Amino acid sequence: MLLLTAVVFGFGSIRRFFRCFASLFVVSFVLSGALMAVWLLFKPQALLIKNGSVYFDISFLNLVLAAAALYAAVWLFKRFFSPKSDETAECEVLIKCGERFVKTKGIIDTGNTLTDSFTGKKVSVADKSTALALLPFDAAECVERRNFEKLPPYMHLTVSHTVGGEGLLPVFETDLLKITVKERTVEIKNAAVAVSEVDAFRNFGILINSQLIGEDELDKKTDTKNKTAFSEKEK
Secondary structure, eight states: HHHHHHHHHHOSSSHHHHHHHHHEEEEEEEEHHHHHHHHHHHHOTTTTEETTTEEEEEOHHHHHHHHHHHHHHHHHHHEEEEEEEEHSEEEEEEETTTTEEEEEEEEEEEOOOOOTTTTOBBEEOHHHHHHHSSSSSHHHHHHTTTGGOOOOOTTTEEEEEEEOOOOOEEEEEEEEEEEEEETEEEETTTTTTOOOSOOOOSSSSEEEEEEGOOOOOHHHHHHHHHHHHHHHHHH
């Protein structure tokens, strides 16, 4: 099951990996228990459990119809009960790095599921012009020239998966990422921000990872550990 967890969810950080493993184990345990209870109580002819394996005697047509019905139920639930994207998509964002700060409009992007392969943090993506306004000269020059081999020690690369393929994006940590959606404000310390290859987005400066909303603070132990590592590299 450890291998299955790594294949399905990826590794990321140790904490995230074992959280995914525990979730997968609990769901599998509950499902197995429920199927065993149904089999012992009702003895359905279409269900057989032998040597710890479950067999379903279901025709292909019934399987397709059941999958279609489940998909329709999930679609209807999301359509009528999920928050409307146009009500929560736009936000005001304050990004602070040292003495530099930028105020810009952002989009809470549900399609942005980027996770930093180095720290396991959820990553928001800033356009190049916004990022360059925050970075010191040495980092900004490396990003501008895409000279990633000479990135300063407080920056690193992470793998980005998009429709167009796979690539590498430089990542830096902000002192503060303040996100305001209507009357709600979320402040995240030491948030990870990647620099897009796009010079400027259309009407906004950053794509906010939607998984950050509702998380007031990232893992303090991870933040402290990474900050210590970066400080030692600078020395």
